Amino acid sequence: MNSLHRWSSCATAACAALLFSIAPAGAQADELSGQLTDAATGVPVAGATVKVLGTNEVVQTDAQGRYAFDVAPGKYELSIEATLGDERFESRYVNQRVPQRRQGTPRVYTTHFLDEGHERLEHAVGLPSFSGSFPEEGGGSIPITDVLGAEANPLGLTIPSDTNPTIRVGRRQDHTGQQGCTDSSNPIVGIDEMTLDEYVKGVLPPEIGVFRNLPGASEVYKAFAIAAKSYALYFVVHYGPNNRRTLNRTVDGMTWFHIDDTACNQRYSDDRMTITTNAAQAVASKILVDKSNPNNIEKYEYAASCGKNGTRPEHQNAIVPDNPSVSSCVGSWCGHNSCAGHADHPNVSGSDRCLVRGICQWGAASWGEVGKTYTWMLAHYQPNLEIKELGPTGPESVVLTGYAYTDADDISGSGVADVSIALSDGQSTATNASGQYRFDAVRVDLGSVDITATKSGYETATRSKDLVSGATNWGSIQLVPGTSSGDDTGGSQDAGTVADTGGSSDDAGLDDAGVVTDAGSNSGGDIGGDASGERNSSLGPLVKPSRGVQGGCSSAPSDAPSGLAALLVALGLVGLSRRRV
Known part of the structure; x- marks a missing residue:
């Protein structure tokens, strides 16, 4: 599902044209969705923060524990944070493919809901159980x-x-x-x-x-x-x-x-x-x-x-x-x-x-x-x-991955292919067709590495990434198209890019474990809400529309402006509601 499907109430040609005009030029977006529940009881977990790592996509789960994103086809990893009573639960949810094979089913593993008196599931995941039939037979040395x-x-x-x-x-x-x-x-x-x-x-x-x-x-x-x-x-x-x-x-x-x-x-x-x-x-x-x-x-x-x-x-x-x-x-x-x-x-x-x-x-x-x-x-x-x-383990290493992208509001959807990515430890690779790169073994004892992205037609970009033990490390890096001599590239901020491109664009609001720590501190507005901080009542906390559009179109009232005036009003509303997370 892409963002256009969510605005089925558009009634005028001008409104429809507006929606198509703001769609990204890159890969067609599809839905990455799921439901967060308690493993022992199956109770939905509402109000949890879910982030697509390597991107700026963040939502909160709704009353049924659901979340949804519009992202380009690819493979993703989510970070999840939920506060249940006095307990803060943090986890990651890996290997999420778009298009999806089945809806995501992340879980929190806690006694919170059991302690509140909820019944445990007959086949509760996360709790030892026996399926009622013998495990698969076969054996021998x-x-x-x-x-x-x-x-x-x-x-x-x-x-x-x-x-x-x-x-x-x-x-x-x-x-x-x-x-x-x-x-x-x-x-x-x-x-x-x-x-x-x-x-x-x-x-x-x-x-x-x-x-x-x-x-x-x-x-x-x-x-x-x-x-x-x-x-x-x-x-x-x-x-x-x-x-x-x-x-x-x-x-x-x-x-x-x-x-x-x-x-x-x-x-x-x-x-x-x-x-x-x-x-x-x-x-x-x-x-x-x-x-x-x-x-x-x-x-x-x-x-x-x-x-x-x-x-x-x-x-x-x-x-x-x-x-x-x-x-x-x-x-x-x-x-x-x-x-x-x-x-x-x-x-x-x-x-x-x-x-x-x-x-x-x-x-x-x-x-x-x-x-x-x-x-x-x-x-x-x-x-x-x-x-x-089994054998010597050697120094601990981690996976380092991310996107080389151009649009901070749509990182996974604006990935750039065939970008040369070099690390300060001497490793190098190139981004794939989706703009994603991956290093499978970066030594944690380095502490941090510098990531340099180069491609003809773009300014060379460099950022530093602190390495975290025991987890996939995400380090997306923004590219700015090359400009004519003497042109000030600082103007890219007007295009909606994240101000700090030195390393925080994909990690804003994250601690070193890749978990959202202060979702409300990101510049550009309230996560999951519109520019004023109010949520769109038709969406609740479930979905943040892709590309920063935060409101639907509806039939114009009888005294509403028409023609070009209506389009200008719509453009003005969209302009007010754009924000980054």
Whole structure:
């Protein structure tokens, strides 16, 4: 949907001509939309600030938690900030494609709504759960060298530092696990390919995101980051060249995948939280292997809870006691006191799902609350396995990306192709057809880098970017068309560009984590409102029309001016309502 669709009340040819006249000359805009909800209860989150990183697009969610933007086709990342009671929640929502494959479903992972008495969802994302059917079967020991290469060392699994296996994640139409996991009942609508480390960052929020509120949560997240990576590595090895999970069609340019994003495998989402991302990074080089055969990988599973009746580790039939001194609770749910496992427990009367194979999610939360470390948790639940390093990690690096653009009011829509982008660390690249550039490995220990953009016909532009650990870093840079000798380029401010082009145009109102900190401080007017600070009542807080137009056209009253006078009035109104965010 582009901005023209939103103004269907235009009744005159002059009004229609006006709307077409202000449309950008670049790529046709399309809709980037979604609904922000609470993961545990499904309650919509209203009044949250949502920003398209790398651009100046900012909105607030409406009463139903909805947001929408008009942006050029491409791949985007959102930052989200919501205040719930006394808790400030910040996250990112990555890999959002335009045109969209399905509506965005970002979530906040908090106990706020549970504490207010709202019922938790039957298949609540972010809370440990069991789907009611056995996880995908299949197993057996598989040589890690099948995927990591012959360099893998059975004693230390040391591989080249630039080797990071990738995984293809099948994105199902319903990714909450409430529907079946076969292609016919819940089809694959997208496939995302990423490194295993990036994949793990997206597993922790939907699997155990709400644990962020519990004492010791960071250690629990580290334990499950290792478990999730080991589990995923099995799928990468198992579904190798001669055993693909294939589709009968092409999706996102691919016809096969390794793992899906539901509880049938392990949940994956586009949500990124600071605490889970930091935990995943802290143990990024580690996996679980069999102590007796450390060069092989198996599908090490986990489930929600054993009701404090014990779990069954890999490679043994004896049940390991699991009765911590506390019971971790999320809202009114103290999960380790109930059963949500793989199979019937021999020591529990009746027919139940109480026997957990491997790690117990709720049990790990309770152990974390009494101060146990991630190494203790893994040794407790998997005594026959050990942690191994995949290889040297080297200095931490981050992705640096952004747009080379001309219009500060429409950054993604005014991107310039084939711009040479050079970094002060010596790396260089060029922007793609949408005007976006990307560097996959910029060392964080540099502190900051200078970004220089050059292209014939434009003034050379330079800005500095402070590098933030653990997140994609966005550094869009504005280009000004070249002018004749002696012409003062300072006149570009009259064209609606952001005054500070030295580095704040895409980061205005953001802290170093890329999260909106003071949305009301941006020059040019109130975010989400018109020039006077009042919101358009027909839109509410949901949508900021693209290109700064902040009001619709309607049928003119009987005493309204007509002809050229009406057009001038309309132009005047548009001129008053333009603002930057």
